[in-house]
Amino acid sequence: MAKENGLAWTRLDIDDEAGTAQDVRSATNTLEFATPRAVLEVTGLDKSAMERLHGLADFSISPSGTFDDATADSPHDCFADLSAERDVGITVSAQLLDVKALFTDYSLNRGNDGSLTWSAPGVLSDGTVPNWTV
Numbered sequence: 001m002a003k004e005n006g007l008a009w010t011r012l013d014i015d016d017e018a019g020t021a022q023d024v025r026s027a028t029n030t031l032e033f034a035t036p037r038a039v040l041e042v043t044g045l046d047k048s049a050m051e052r053l054h055g056l057a058d059f060s061i062s063p064s065g066t067f068d069d070a071t072a073d074s075p076h077d078c079f080a081d082l083s084a085e086r087d088v089g090i091t092v093s094a095q096l097l098d099v100k101a102l103f104t105d106y107s108l109n110r111g112n113d114g115s116l117t118w119s120a121p122g123v124l125s126d127g128t129v130p131n132w133t134v
Contacts, residue, residue: 004093011091012063016074017081021089024075027068029117033061033090035097035130057129059099061088064119067108075118079106085125096133100126 012028013021038055069076078086082103090097101122109117124130 006092009090009092010094011089011096013087013089014063014075014078015086015088016077017084019087021087022075022078023073024063024065024078026073027075028063028065030065031061031063033059033097035059057124059101059124059130061101061122062119064117067116067118075120079103079118079120082106086122088122094134097130098133099124099130100128 009025012023012025012031014024016022036058038058040053040055041050042053043049043051063075065075067076068074071077082105085100085102088099088101102125103120103122106120107118109115109119111117
């Protein structure tokens with residue numbers, strides 16, 4: 001794998017309330033996501049330096065973009081009802097990350113320039129360790 005830019009993503013799919021994957025790339029302007037691991041301190045009295053183990057894995061996602069309430073491939077269709085978990089699929093340079101997430105908020109913001117933007121933070125929901133696959 002070579003160094004690459006973040007242009008022209010292959011996939012950002014998020015299920016709508018009916019469970020149908022929506023390709024929300026065209027209305028998503030920014031995306032942050034992470035796959036952190038907790039760290040457990042297990043240092044014994046016999047040690048003079050820290051000793052640690054990996055703990056639980058997690059996932060978080062924060063997409064945001066331009067408001068779009070089209071009937072197909074619409075972020076609004078995905079986030080208008082937050083009552084169920086969503087399948088999230090990310091593909092970057094043939095690297096795939098698929099997780100189940102709960103989105104915790106769907107915020108709309110009307111800027112003083114007239115823009116209407118959205119954001120929808122989400123977190124891992126099903127306890128499955130998020131791992132990239134090829």
